[in-house]
Amino acid sequence: MIPEVKSHPPGAPEETRSEVVSSYLSAEVRISVRGLNFWYAGKQALFDNNLEVKTNKVTAIIGPSGCGKSTHIRVYNRIYKLYREQHAEGEVLLDGRSIMGEVDFIELRRKIGMIFQQPTPFPMSAFENVAYGLKLHYRMSKGELADRVEKAFRDAALWDEVKDKLDAPATALSGGQQQRLCIARALAVEPEVLLMDEPTSAIDPLATAKIEELIESLKRTYTLVIVTHNMQQAARISDFTAFFLEGRVIEYGITRQIFTNPSRKETENYITGRFG
Amino acid sequence: MRRKSRNARKGLDGLVKALSSLAALTGIVFLVWIICEVLIRGAQAFNWSFFTALPAPPGTERGGVAGAILGTVGIIALASVIGIPVGIFGGTYLSEFGGNRFGGVVRFAGNVMMGVPSIVIGLFAYGVIVLTLGHFSGYAGAVALAIIMLPVIARTTEDMLALVPNALRESALALGSPRWKATAAILFRAAKSGLITGVLLAVARVSGETAPLLFTALNSPFWPRDLNQPTANLTVTIFNYAMSPYQDWQRIAWGASLLIMAAVLALNVFTRVVLRERKR
Amino acid sequence: MKMRRKKRYRSTDVLFQYWSAFCALVIILVMAGILAELAVNSRLSLREFGFGFLVSRDWNPVTRQFGALSSIYGTLVSTAIAMLIAVPLSLVIALFLVELAPPALSKPVGFAIELLAAIPSIIFGMWGLFVLAPVMAEHVQPALKTAFGFLPLFQGPPTGIGMLTAGVILSLMILPFISAVMRDVFAMVPPVVKESAHGLGATTWEVTRKVTIRYGAQGLLGASFLGLGRAIGETMAVTFVIGNDHRISASLFAPANSIASTLANEFSEASEPLYLSALIELGLVLFIITLLIQAAARLWLRRLEKGAGVK
Numbered sequence: 001m002i003p004e005v006k007s008h009p010p011g012a013p014e015e016t017r018s019e020v021v022s023s024y025l026s027a028e029v030r031i032s033v034r035g036l037n038f039w040y041a042g043k044q045a046l047f048d049n050n051l052e053v054k055t056n057k058v059t060a061i062i063g064p065s066g067c068g069k070s071t072h073i074r075v076y077n078r079i080y081k082l083y084r085e086q087h088a089e090g091e092v093l094l095d096g097r098s099i100m101g102e103v104d105f106i107e108l109r110r111k112i113g114m115i116f117q118q119p120t121p122f123p124m125s126a127f128e129n130v131a132y133g134l135k136l137h138y139r140m141s142k143g144e145l146a147d148r149v150e151k152a153f154r155d156a157a158l159w160d161e162v163k164d165k166l167d168a169p170a171t172a173l174s175g176g177q178q179q180r181l182c183i184a185r186a187l188a189v190e191p192e193v194l195l196m197d198e199p200t201s202a203i204d205p206l207a208t209a210k211i212e213e214l215i216e217s218l219k220r221t222y223t224l225v226i227v228t229h230n231m232q233q234a235a236r237i238s239d240f241t242a243f244f245l246e247g248r249v250i251e252y253g254i255t256r257q258i259f260t261n262p263s264r265k266e267t268e269n270y271i272t273g274r275f276g
Numbered sequence: 277m278r279r280k281s282r283n284a285r286k287g288l289d290g291l292v293k294a295l296s297s298l299a300a301l302t303g304i305v306f307l308v309w310i311i312c313e314v315l316i317r318g319a320q321a322f323n324w325s326f327f328t329a330l331p332a333p334p335g336t337e338r339g340g341v342a343g344a345i346l347g348t349v350g351i352i353a354l355a356s357v358i359g360i361p362v363g364i365f366g367g368t369y370l371s372e373f374g375g376n377r378f379g380g381v382v383r384f385a386g387n388v389m390m391g392v393p394s395i396v397i398g399l400f401a402y403g404v405i406v407l408t409l410g411h412f413s414g415y416a417g418a419v420a421l422a423i424i425m426l427p428v429i430a431r432t433t434e435d436m437l438a439l440v441p442n443a444l445r446e447s448a449l450a451l452g453s454p455r456w457k458a459t460a461a462i463l464f465r466a467a468k469s470g471l472i473t474g475v476l477l478a479v480a481r482v483s484g485e486t487a488p489l490l491f492t493a494l495n496s497p498f499w500p501r502d503l504n505q506p507t508a509n510l511t512v513t514i515f516n517y518a519m520s521p522y523q524d525w526q527r528i529a530w531g532a533s534l535l536i537m538a539a540v541l542a543l544n545v546f547t548r549v550v551l552r553e554r555k556r
Numbered sequence: 557m558k559m560r561r562k563k564r565y566r567s568t569d570v571l572f573q574y575w576s577a578f579c580a581l582v583i584i585l586v587m588a589g590i591l592a593e594l595a596v597n598s599r600l601s602l603r604e605f606g607f608g609f610l611v612s613r614d615w616n617p618v619t620r621q622f623g624a625l626s627s628i629y630g631t632l633v634s635t636a637i638a639m640l641i642a643v644p645l646s647l648v649i650a651l652f653l654v655e656l657a658p659p660a661l662s663k664p665v666g667f668a669i670e671l672l673a674a675i676p677s678i679i680f681g682m683w684g685l686f687v688l689a690p691v692m693a694e695h696v697q698p699a700l701k702t703a704f705g706f707l708p709l710f711q712g713p714p715t716g717i718g719m720l721t722a723g724v725i726l727s728l729m730i731l732p733f734i735s736a737v738m739r740d741v742f743a744m745v746p747p748v749v750k751e752s753a754h755g756l757g758a759t760t761w762e763v764t765r766k767v768t769i770r771y772g773a774q775g776l777l778g779a780s781f782l783g784l785g786r787a788i789g790e791t792m793a794v795t796f797v798i799g800n801d802h803r804i805s806a807s808l809f810a811p812a813n814s815i816a817s818t819l820a821n822e823f824s825e826a827s828e829p830l831y832l833s834a835l836i837e838l839g840l841v842l843f844i845i846t847l848l849i850q851a852a853a854r855l856w857l858r859r860l861e862k863g864a865g866v867k
Contacts, residue, residue: 289759369576393789456572484676
């Protein structure tokens with residue numbers, strides 16, 4: 001049961017508000033989650049999660065540390081399957097089709113990209129990093145590869161900074177550049193959804209601003225889900241916000257409403273800084 | 277731009293996974309095979325005279341390795357007495373005072389030494405001791421083994437001591453303890469199980485060594501009364517007997533092999549299982 | 557009172573530092589000593605044969621003509637066989653242990669590999685001589701002969717004692733060392749890096765091949781060099797099965813000699829000074845080869861460090 005989204009937020013002119021709201025509400029659902037439960041070696045970590053991720057919108061997932069935010073999104077691309085003691089049950093649909101059960105991981109993970117908290121450049125040049133995913137899935141000429149790599153760098157707003165250093169080791173880039181490199185790498189294989197697990201928590205504020213700008217432009221083409229422990233960031237960049245507490249989805253809705261008029265006490269307490 | 281076949285990629289992945297499982301299985305198969313053969317063939321040699329008698333001529337079925345057992349124990353004990361203290365103190369120096377150039381050279385030399393084949397070390401002991409004294413001896417053998425143990429023990433000592441947090445060192449010194457006392461009483465105790473592991477593994481390693489003894493202690497059919505002469509030992513006995521054409525001697529070689537293998541494996545299992553538990 | 561106590565402690569401390577420094581010094585002294593002693597004791601042979609020692613195929617105690625080539629050949633070929641078998645095998649075993657095995661399996665298998673490493677080489681020698689050699693003679697070598705007998709590598713009588721068996725035993729000996737180190741290397745790759753690659757839709761092998769192996773390339777190479785160094789100097793396992801023959805033959809079935817096996821087999825028979833000196837010079841050659849390999853390993857690793865851009 002998805003907690004109801006209030007349709008009459010206070011304070012603002014009724015007309016534009018309901019326009020915004022209805023456009024949000026009618027947006028397509030990219031990922032739909034129902035009754036998701038998750039266990040780490042027998043210990044339950046997620047309880048009956050329900051959520052909808054809307055297409056071409058940014059959905060932020062907030063909550064105190066250890067409440068299951070990362071665990072939740074790691075089900076979307078089933079990266080948890082790498083670890084034998086981790087186990088998930090429930091319904092998760094991507095474009096209406098189930099991703100649980102027997103599924104082609106290669107295709108699933110091409111469609112759903114993931115960015116991690118620390119930048120994870122592969123031990124190769126910047127060019128090779130971005131080319132890695134392309135070479136995995138496609139056979140193409142050198143020229144075409146170069147074009148696509150350049151496009152990915154441009155989409156990640158990194159081209160100008162690396163175009164002269166394409167063959168230098170990726171680890172020579174700054175932290176913020178490395179993270180954008182990882183974004184470029186994920187974008188190269190043309191995913192539909194981008195999962196970002198605290199993408200800026202290990203980056204300096206200036207680089208963070210750049211990445212937030214990037215996120216704003218990315219949502220035109222992609223669907224983004226961003227886990228963040230930084231509430232201000234969530235308020236700044238997201239369209240929808242889900243609040244997690246102890247493995248449960250407490251509340252979920254349009255960001256503006258969650259932050260200005262949350263319907264659950266726990267949400268209010270977290271947002272006002274009473275804990276977390 | 278063409279899409280690569282997903283099935284081909286998954287097929288290759290599956291093939292590699294199957295190959296690695298097979299390879300791992302092969303490793304275990306060989307281990308089990310070797311241990312079983314040694315167990316079975318070695319056990320056939322075990323009888324009263326095997327453990328109590330001195331070597332006898334082939335075909336008499338009366339021979340034993342009693343002298344060799346004593347000799348091996350004696351040589352290893354002497355080697356330990358020489359090698360362990362020097363190794364531990366050397367490793368202590370490297371850990372506590374060795375951040376300088378001298379320490380770097382020592383570490384380098386230690387690394388090189390650990391890569392030197394044990395037969396070359398045997399040759400060294402031959403040249404330095406046997407040639408100088410004019411005869412083969414158990415002493416020379418013990419020295420050769422001690423040299424093999426030395427860099428290994430120094431390295432593990434340095435590693436284990438380096439794991440002890442600096443805070444512990446500082447609190448000992450802050451109480452006014454002199455350096456040597458802090459090291460002996462506190463550091464050694466803190467790293468105790470790691471140090472013992474390192475020592476035991478080094479002892480296990482040299483127990484099975486044959487080549488260095490070939491040029492130093494040789495072998496002897498008599499009781500090892502005096503280490504200043506060629507000394508009976510298990511490993512050279514195995515070498516001599518195995519290469520001989522006599523069935524009963526070959527059987528004795530298997531029996532001695534079982535003794536050596538059992539001792540070495542027991543030490544290894546002991547350090548890995550028992551000492552590791554205690555560390556946790 | 558206080559001042560006197562301090563003085564005593566200070567001198568004990570100084571003693572402690574000097575004593576442990578001396579023990580550390582011993583290591584350097586021994587290493588230098590080995591080089592010196594070997595050189596000194598081989599001077600007879602050095603003078604007699606000069607550099608020709610390294611390339612001479614002779615080995616005749618009767619005519620007093622000695623040359624290292626046959627022994628060096630045996631060492632190199634048996635080691636090459638061992639590396640060819642052991643390195644790829646170790647790679648996939650390490651892969652198995654870190655990526656594929658369920659935790660219930662990886663611990664005991666890892667333990668088994670470590671035990672294999674602890675088994676003394678003379679045991680391998682015994683097993684090789686009495687168990688493996690007959691198997692090679694009766695099954696493996698005839699099969700190779702039937703299939704590939706047109707190659708000079710697989711010609712001659714399949715006795716089971718010779719270069720091939722020696723190489724196989726050597727590979728078994730160095731396998732656990734190399735795979736243990738490779739396993740540690742794989743385990744040190746940060747999970748997030750591997751997850752990033754998986755997250756792009758790569759299969760496990762694709763992640764291993766392009767990311768994990770690259771990440772740990774230094775360590776993997778170090779592991780291989782470790783195995784190489786071990787194989788070159790290995791004595792007892794090889795001595796039992798290599799056949800003790802100073803001939804250089806193209807066939808892998810033929811008996812041969814490595815430097816170590818020559819030393820082990822002939823030292824006790826070396827009655828006269830030139831023979832002894834020649835043997836010791838062989839030991840010197842072995843020592844120098846070992847040093848060169850170690851140096852090469854260090855240089856290579858340093859170059860890799862600069863190129864891969866891995867921290």
